[in-house]
Amino acid sequence: MNEEKQRRKYTTVSIPVSLYERIKDLIKDTGFKSVSDYVTYVLREIVAMHEAERSSEPFTEEDVERIKQKLKALGYL
Amino acid sequence: MISRPHGGRLVNRVLASKRRERILEEVDEFERLNIDQGRAFDAENIAYGVYSPLEGFMLEEEFLSVLDDMRLPNDLPWTIPIVLDIDEKTAARIEPGDDVMLYYEDIPVAVLHVEEIYVYDKERFARCVFKTTDLAHPGVAKVFSMGKYLIGGRVDLINDPPNPFERYTLRPVETRVLFRERGWKTVVGFQTRNVPHLGHEYLQKSALVFVDGLFINPVIGRKKRGDFRDDVILSAYEVLLRNYYPRESAVLSIVRYEMRYAGPREAIHHAIMRKNFGCTHFIVGRDHAGVGNYYGPYEAQEIFKEFPDLGITPLFFREFFYCRKCGAIVNERVCPHDESFRLRFSGTKIREMIRSGKTPPPEFMRPEVAEAIFQFENPFVE
Numbered sequence: 001m002n003e004e005k006q007r008r009k010y011t012t013v014s015i016p017v018s019l020y021e022r023i024k025d026l027i028k029d030t031g032f033k034s035v036s037d038y039v040t041y042v043l044r045e046i047v048a049m050h051e052a053e054r055s056s057e058p059f060t061e062e063d064v065e066r067i068k069q070k071l072k073a074l075g076y077l
Numbered sequence: 078m079i080s081r082p083h084g085g086r087l088v089n090r091v092l093a094s095k096r097r098e099r100i101l102e103e104v105d106e107f108e109r110l111n112i113d114q115g116r117a118f119d120a121e122n123i124a125y126g127v128y129s130p131l132e133g134f135m136l137e138e139e140f141l142s143v144l145d146d147m148r149l150p151n152d153l154p155w156t157i158p159i160v161l162d163i164d165e166k167t168a169a170r171i172e173p174g175d176d177v178m179l180y181y182e183d184i185p186v187a188v189l190h191v192e193e194i195y196v197y198d199k200e201r202f203a204r205c206v207f208k209t210t211d212l213a214h215p216g217v218a219k220v221f222s223m224g225k226y227l228i229g230g231r232v233d234l235i236n237d238p239p240n241p242f243e244r245y246t247l248r249p250v251e252t253r254v255l256f257r258e259r260g261w262k263t264v265v266g267f268q269t270r271n272v273p274h275l276g277h278e279y280l281q282k283s284a285l286v287f288v289d290g291l292f293i294n295p296v297i298g299r300k301k302r303g304d305f306r307d308d309v310i311l312s313a314y315e316v317l318l319r320n321y322y323p324r325e326s327a328v329l330s331i332v333r334y335e336m337r338y339a340g341p342r343e344a345i346h347h348a349i350m351r352k353n354f355g356c357t358h359f360i361v362g363r364d365h366a367g368v369g370n371y372y373g374p375y376e377a378q379e380i381f382k383e384f385p386d387l388g389i390t391p392l393f394f395r396e397f398f399y400c401r402k403c404g405a406i407v408n409e410r411v412c413p414h415d416e417s418f419r420l421r422f423s424g425t426k427i428r429e430m431i432r433s434g435k436t437p438p439p440e441f442m443r444p445e446v447a448e449a450i451f452q453f454e455n456p457f458v459e
């Protein structure tokens with residue numbers, strides 16, 4: 001199991017020790033096993049949110065017209 | 078703005094007509110590989126972006142990362158291996174770098190650009206994905222029946238696998254346009270593989286109270302004997318929608334996909350597929366994608382805690398039932414009465430009634446839906 005787990009690569013980022021201590025305190029008796037777990041969780045949440053703001057539609061206006069015709073023919077529009 | 082595709086970009090690996098024609102002219106020169114229905118549907122889902130950001134069958138690094146971390150190597154949530162297996166004899170005649178033609182029912186479905194052929198540990202596969210190695214679990218049995226090797230690489234779709242439900246088939250790019258045209262900003266996805274009873278209807282409508290649109294997305298694919306047939310499920314939903322849903326707030330279209338019965342892991346996968354169709358929310362009820370007693374009744378809800386970056390919001394519901402005292406369809410969050418007042422919706426019970434020609438009571442199923450089911454001489458899979 002250990003060997004399986006170690007396949008994932010990790011790197012280090014620095015945070016102030018005071019913040020580290022604060023998080024350590026915060027996650028006591030929660031599902032988070034470590035400060036790293038917590039930081040990973042929170043960062044994923046925030047990164048996904050920012051990525052979502054930068055999204056664009058995956059189609060051109062030409063596609064849209066063709067698709068709208070099909071949707072009308074099928075009774076969806 | 079509808080939800081962003083998983084990984085940011087909707088994959089499109091359907092070959093454009095010119096290249097497709099050229100390939101079809103040379104089709105006999107390709108190494109041939111027969112695939113089953115589930116893999117043909119996987120290729121279709123990859124090509125139309127239902128599995129975005131996947132562009133092909135998984136390579137070893139992706140496969141292991143999904144098993145161990147429930148994420149792709151680029152950190153995106155992904156819980157179900159999308160893999161293609163081959164036996165030893167086939168592996169001996171194919172090499173990385175080859176282009177292989179995937180056939181389903183004698184139809185060339187897709188070209189696979191082979192990047193890697195690798196051995197894998199079936200027990201680890203089963204343990205990670207299904208949380209059991211019990212061969213009585215249909216997903217585990219499937220894994221243990223697979224060939225010794227997995228073959229990974231990008232696919233280009235040549236032909237859709239034969240589709241008797243073309244009329245009900247919308248691709249993610251199409252549902253995205255549809256949602257936009259309807260002016261829906263929030264859309265909740267509903268996964269089903271059954272005819273609708275009132276429990277389903279209340280689940281959907283409870284969610285619909287909070288969002289702009291409802292996307293009912295039945296899974297069409299290999300079914301067990303005794304399950305309702307696909308055409309029966311679609312016909313039942315048509316009737317339900319026509320009679321009981323505002324036309325402008327619900328959409329019915331199918332996705333072709335082989336159920337894995339992986340419970341919690343599969344619930345995440347179902348949510349990702351609906352995210353790619355453009356949903357912002359996804360309904361997770363009791364025992365989602367479960368089978369037998371392998372998973373706790375609400376385990377498929379709990380797993381969502383591990384994915385703060387899924388990009389689609391799960392809506393969790395407790396089981397609905399009819400309470401004679403309340404005189405309504407309720408769940409334990411709102412009904413204080415004891416079990417003796419409660420009529421539980423049971424798919425098994427409904428199937429039994431229909432099989433013996435009895436109309437389920439109106440507290441269970443809309444009479445119009447029951448009638449639609451009875452229109453079929455045999456509504457069940459033989």
Ligand SMILES: [Zn+2]
Pocket residue numbers: 400401402403404407412413414418
């Ligand atoms: Zn009650």
